[in-house]
Each structure stands twice: as structure tokens, then as C-alpha cells.
Amino acid sequence: MSPAQTVPAKSYERLAGAALGTMCGDALGMPVEGWSADRIARRYGRLDRMLEGRLPAGSYTDDSQMMIAILRTLNAAGDLDPAALASRFVTTFEPSRGYGGRIYKVMNRLALGTSWDRAGTDSWGNGGAMRVGVLGAFYADDQERLLSAALDQCRITHTHPRGLAGAAAQALACGMACALGARGAEPDPQAFIAHLVDKIGPIDQHTTERLMAIPALPRGNEAVARELLTSEYACDVSAPEAVPPAIGAFLAADSAEQAIVLAVSLGGDTDTIGAMAGALAGSYWGLDALPAAWLNRLENQGAGRDHVLALCRRIMG
Numbered sequence: 432m433s434p435a436q437t438v439p440a441k442s443y444e445r446l447a448g449a450a451l452g453t454m455c456g457d458a459l460g461m462p463v464e465g466w467s468a469d470r471i472a473r474r475y476g477r478l479d480r481m482l483e484g485r486l487p488a489g490s491y492t493d494d495s496q497m498m499i500a501i502l503r504t505l506n507a508a509g510d511l512d513p514a515a516l517a518s519r520f521v522t523t524f525e526p527s528r529g530y531g532g533r534i535y536k537v538m539n540r541l542a543l544g545t546s547w548d549r550a551g552t553d554s555w556g557n558g559g560a561m562r563v564g565v566l567g568a569f570y571a572d573d574q575e576r577l578l579s580a581a582l583d584q585c586r587i588t589h590t591h592p593r594g595l596a597g598a599a600a601q602a603l604a605c606g607m608a609c610a611l612g613a614r615g616a617e618p619d620p621q622a623f624i625a626h627l628v629d630k631i632g633p634i635d636q637h638t639t640e641r642l643m644a645i646p647a648l649p650r651g652n653e654a655v656a657r658e659l660l661t662s663e664y665a666c667d668v669s670a671p672e673a674v675p676p677a678i679g680a681f682l683a684a685d686s687a688e689q690a691i692v693l694a695v696s697l698g699g700d701t702d703t704i705g706a707m708a709g710a711l712a713g714s715y716w717g718l719d720a721l722p723a724a725w726l727n728r729l730e731n732q733g734a735g736r737d738h739v740l741a742l743c744r745r746i747m748g
């Protein structure tokens with residue numbers, strides 16, 4: 432093994448980057464959730480500032496709310512305990528954050544005592560992927576555990592192979608982004624996608640095909656990347672149409688800011704695609720690469736920005 436391969440991929444800087452990157456993308460996308468790419472561009476031009484939507488500017492939604500539950504579970508146990516996570520999903524459930532429709536049924540079942548591995552619905556929504564980036568950063572040095580933890584946390588709510596494959600792909604991509612960032616290496620898009628395809632193939636063939644459809648994207652050209660990604664993907668609430676464009680936005684970007692702005696500009700499930708691209712960008716470029724203007728604007732009451740940073744510090748302590 433060369434010395435370069437021994438650099439640990441896991442660090443406070445990357446875990447906190449994944450966490451705050453998720454929150455930044457979530458909050459940036461919140462006001463335009465469900466809009467088309469064209470409508471966003473016509474109304475706001477380049478949407479690169481946090482605006483008020485159905486929640487005040489800088490507010491996060493269900494994506495970050497459930498990610499924080501994952502961080503709290505890691506902080507309490509030093510590992511992902513799915514039963515503990517399922518009960519945290521219930522105790523921190525806050526409908527005003529805007530959850531997907533089928534999650535109410537899952538929360539009710541869990542609250543009534545159904546075990547974590549029997550409460551989920553046969554859904555291929557992107558809910559298992561939207562929150563998982565921090566697990567990818569936490570287990571970045573152990574791909575086998577990363578994969579099993581990503582699947583377990585997904586199974587609590589989403590049990591369809593497409594939902595599971597999307598969560599696994601996003602977690603693996605964040606782990607790989609951490610490893611590349613730690614080595615100071617640029618991601619080679621073809622190799623990055625090939626590695627994901629290799630791991631996701633045994634979980635779900637359709638998702639594998641959708642990952643292989645990520646187009647070759649010129650780095651740093653937002654307009655071209657937006658055009659290519661929106662022609663290929665529905666960018667909706669399904670895992671196979673949301674995870675690949677988020678990965679594409681990361682691979683096409685020159686900076687964390689650009690990855691997140693590009694992801695939100697695709698339209699559709701903007702808060703979630705933004706959150707996933709944000710987790711990837713924060714994993715790769717680290718916490719310090721996230722724009723200060725966004726971090727300052729992020730919700731910071733209760734379980735907000737500083738609470739999340741403190742959780743990451745304790746997890747890594």
C-alpha cells in the first residue's frame with residue numbers, strides 16, 4: 432500500500448462538511464421545491480442565496496431533520512444502531528418540515544411498537560438517500576460497514592430495492608468523496624461511477640443503469656451540466672431519478688458552492704437533490720469550503736447549525 436492510501440478519509444472537517452452541506456442544499460432548495468428548472472431560472476436567475484419559502488429563509492426540511500437523527504444516534508452509540516435511529520425518527524418527527532406522504536404510516540407503525548425492520552413501506556422514494564451522506568463520511572474508511580449501515584437506516588422507512596440502492600449509492604459516493612478529498616485527488620467521473628455501479632449492481636439493476644446514464648459533463652459549466660442532467664433525469668422524489676443527478680452535479684462542479692447551486696437549479700425535488708449534492712460537496716471539499724454567507728444564514732435555533740457542529744465534534748472526539 433502506498434503512503435497516500437493510508438490517509439484516513441474520516442475527519443471532523445469532512446463529517447461536518449457532509450452535515451452542513453446537507454443543510455445548505457436543503458435550505459437553498461426549500462423555496463423552489465417542485466419547480467421546474469426553467470421556472471427557477473426565469474424567477475431567480477442563478478439561485479445562490481437562501482430565500483424565504485414555505486419556511487423562513489435558511490430553514491431546513493425533513494432531509495436534514497432525519498440526518499440529525501442519524502448524527503444523534505452515532506453520538507450516543509459510536510455506531511449506527513437502527514432500532515435507536517427508528518425511535519429517534521419518531522421522537523424528532525416534525526410534520527411542518529415537510530415529509531413525504533408515506534412516512535406518516537411508517538411513523539405510526541413505529542410509534543405503536545412495530546420493530547424497525549418491519550415498519551418501512553415498499554417505497555423507492557429518495558428518503559433513504561437524502562439523509563445518509565453523514566453515514567458515508569462517518570464510515571468512509573470501512574466500505575463494508577458503510578454499505579450495511581446505509582441499507583439498515585434506509586430499511587426503517589424504504590424497503591424497495593430501488594430505495595435501498597439509491598441510499599447505498601449516495602452513502603458510498605460520500606465515502607469516496609471523503610477519501611478523494613483527504614488525498615487531495617480530483618474525482619475521475621468515469622472511475623467514480625464505475626465503482627458505484629460495481630457495488631450497486633447486486634442491490635438493484637435499474638438503479639445501476641440510471642447511474643451509468645450520468646452523462647459526461649464539462650467541469651465548471653453550469654448551463655451545459657443543467658441541460659444534460661435535466662434531459663436525462665426526472666429529478667423527482669424517486670431515488671433512481673434523484674441520486675444520479677445529485678452525483679452528476681457534484682462531479683461537474685468546481686466548488687462546493689457550484690455543486691449545490693447546480694443541483695438546486697435542476698428543479699424538481701430541489702431540497703433533496705440539493706441536500707445530496709451538498710453532502711457530497713462537503714465530504715469532498717470539507718466544512719471550510721461551504722460559503723460563509725450560507726452558514727451564517729442557516730437555521731440556528733435548537734437543533735440548528737451550531738448543534739449539528741457540536742454533534743459532529745463529539746462524534747469525532
Ligand SMILES: [Mg+2]
Pocket residue numbers: 492493494528529702703
Ligand atoms: Mg425535504
